[in-house]
Amino acid sequence: MALDYLERPALVSEVNMKTGEEKRVLEGRRAIVTGGGKGIGKGISIRLAEAGASVVIVGNSNMTMAEETCALIESRGGKAWCIGADLALPESIDKVVAFALEKMGGIDILVNNAAYQPNRDITEYSGDLFRNVIDINLGSYLRMTMACFPYLKESGHGRVINISSVHGKKPTGFDIAYATSKGGVTMLTRETAVAFIRYGITCNAILPGGTAIEFKTESSIKGMQDFGAHYLRVERDRRYRFGYRTGYPSDSGNMAVFLCSDLGEHYNGVQMRADGGMTLF
DSSP states (O other): OOOOSSSSOOOOOOETTTTTTEEETTTTTTEEEEETTSSSHHHHHHHHHHHHOOEEESSSSHHHHHHHHHHHHHHHHHEEEEEEEEETHHHHHHHHHHHHHHHHHSSEEEOOOOOOOOOOOOGGGHHHHHHHIIIIIHHHHHHHHHHHHHHHHHHSOEEEEEOOOOOGOOOOOSOHHHHHHHHHHHHHHHHHHHHHHHTOEEEEEEEOOOOOOOSSOOHHHHTTTHHHHHHHHHHHHHHHHHHHOOOOOOHHHHHHHHHGGGTTTTHHHSSEETTTTGGOO
């Protein structure tokens, strides 16, 4: 499915109520977005750049899309770089941070978005696969956060945004490890917020619901042929009946911009749903 990431409005500027001066809300800020080349991560990368931030995009399985996202940002006058890294490896974390410091000179914003979603039934999970999902979806968030911590502390505008999911609260019915990891992300966010508040760093989570993206890790069709077909049909019927809508990557992107800006400095340890009302039902 082709998505137009520029189609929807972007939160970009703020106005000083006393002087009337207008400026981009993230002008001069420096951001890392893991998994920032496609889907929700791409929506966040583009919106951060539109708001004035320089962005390092971390890719892994699809570097072509990461490079395309960088090119799109640069074509619009933004600053972006991409780097490939397996965030399950501690040495890759160090490589990403060193690259960001080389390109941007510091780190003000970390968006932990990279995720692995095999879409396997509980009976299909091995112990190794379960641990791998948890390590990437939860462990890499902690490792990236701690590696960036010294620079976030120096920033004066330190922000950590963790991309969780409505499935941290609402079972998927088709991927137990993914849902478990996202539940962990919401608590990791709260613990990080408590630990970092003394340093002036905020940490918040965004919980997307059903979002129109290119594809998920592996083939979402493969993992959902049986139960998934029924699940999606039920969700479609519920959506029509109750009125919640499928989201766009820009929904999470605009929310990330707000939380990373001075406008969002009061928000800490919160879980903000970008789900079109999905978890109301």
